[in-house]
Amino acid sequence: MSNPLAITPSIAAQWKQQRFNPLRTVTPATLGSLIDQYDAGYLRGFALAAEQIMERDDTLAAVVPKRKKRVSRRPWDVLIGEDVPDELKAEAERHQAALKYFYSRLKVRNAVEKNEQGGVKLLVRKMMTAQFMRYAAAEIEWQPGPQGMAATLHYVPVEFLESSTGILRFAGVSGSTPGAEMDESNWLIAVADACIMKSAAVCYMFKRLSLADWLNLSGKFGIPGIHGETDAKKGTPEWDAFIAMLSAFANDWVAATSAGSKINIIEAGVSGESPFAPMVDRMDRALARLCMGGDLSTLSREDGVGANPQSQEADELITDDCEWMSELFNEQLDRRVIEWQFGAGTDPLAFFKLMPPQRQDTKMEMEVDNHVKKHGVVLSPEDVAERYSRTLSKAQPETPEEPEAPDPEAEPSANERRPNFGDGRVVPAAQALKDKKTILLKKLSKGVQADLKPAVDALLTLENADGPDALRSAVMGLDLPTIEKAVMAGSAANEAFEVTLAAEFLAGLASIRN
Secondary structure: OOOOOOOOHHHHHHHHHHOOOHHHHOOHHHHHHHHHHHHOOOOHHHHHHHHHHHHHOOOHHHHHHHHHHHHHOOOEEEEEOOOOOHHHHHHHHHHHHHHHHHHHOOEEEEOOOOOOEEOHHHHHHHHOOHHHHOEEEEEEEEEEEOOEEEEEEEEEOHHHEEOOOOOOEEOOOOOOOOOEEOOHHHEEEEEOOOOHHHHHHHHHHHHHHHHHHHHHHHHHHOOOEEEEEOOOOOOOHHHHHHHHHHHHHHHHOOOOOOOOOEEEEEOOOOOOOOOHHHHHHHHHHHHHHHHHOOHHHOOOOOOOOOHHHHHHHHHHHHHHHHHHHHHHHHHHHHHHHHHHHHOOOOOOOEEEEEOOOOOOOHHHHHHHHHHHHHOOOOOOHHHHHHHOOOOOOOOOOOOOOOOOOOOOOOOOOOHHHOOOOOOOOOOHHHHHHHHHHHHHHHHHHHHHHHHHHHHHHHHHHHHOOOOHHHHHHHHHHOOHHHHHHHHHHOOHHHHHHHHHHHHHHHHHHHOOOO
């Protein structure tokens, strides 16, 4: 199922010896040229520069790994689709077991840095490179076995790829174009919407130029100038001695002068605020905003205004990353594993999911769930497990059935008519009335549910609407007068309430003492 690996140990060693750093000589003009080449599909030059920028810039070195790790540390699971019919549940469980076996044994290696090894978390971090460089790829080494499919994925850096023909190809060490075709069945290929590093590289260049000018200013005017005054004439021994003393004073800040000699310190005047600090700060915030969706997630202001909205925006970004990564694995890994194990053309009935962060009020969610359950709404165990990020056990405990309640209108026996005479003993008649009270309260609850069923059905119709248009249609389609009339006309609750009051009255009579 797998072909020989594209990057062998000898190719990796050759690359390590021949690689270069284009960032040493980069200028605004050459950076623009590298970006243009990248857009044309010649990825190597800008990929090498961007890699160095991400590692050397102090802001990017913090926010890029943070963005990747916020996704990779999310828990993952293999779930069964909600739309799977009951007759396919058993088959879906087999798909689920096959995928869990695959992901729990998944190995990941860096094709160049051989000591970098890991599992699903490392694979997620490597594939997240596409969110910054637009492309990421890993070669799949399939390892079928008697218990199921396993695999080792070898991450290939972007500089080994090219897309001059519009299709991602393997360019190798030489960088030849067009490169070798990448068999989709043996490669995991991620393509994002945009290349964030193009904008980040421009910000880096502005920041770098501002820092260089700032350093030049500090080097030139950071040390004050020295002006000496003396009565000695130029060319005389006294003049030469005074010049030597000034030189020593510049280094040692120690001098002795005679009458008529004077040393003046010249401070460089500063008019207004230096433009370099605001520019560097502006670029740092732009880099954090590009990578994390908000600068306050990594940088702070004194007042901190706007931190909560930006934190929510960052969470939405991570949620999108989790969904994007799940879709990538579903299409390029799940499907291939299922087809290998269950036959070509088999659609997966289970799927890998990287759990996104949950911002909902869990307490409120539980209260809503309990409320709708009281009104007869049956919750899907799969839906509940997914919403609360829990794994659904295969063996679900059976819900115990309530014992059949005796008929509250049945005539009591002679033994049940015996009263309580107040000597501390609870006689059978009083106990029977207490039991009937419990049963009648349940009957009252069921009566309320029956009377409110039209309203509950209407709410479920609105809840199941898919999208704003469907919701609008569902609202317009509700016959509110009919629903109100049906609820008001319901008599089950009234009848149950009357019977319950009668039982309470009889219980009161039975408790009267002599």
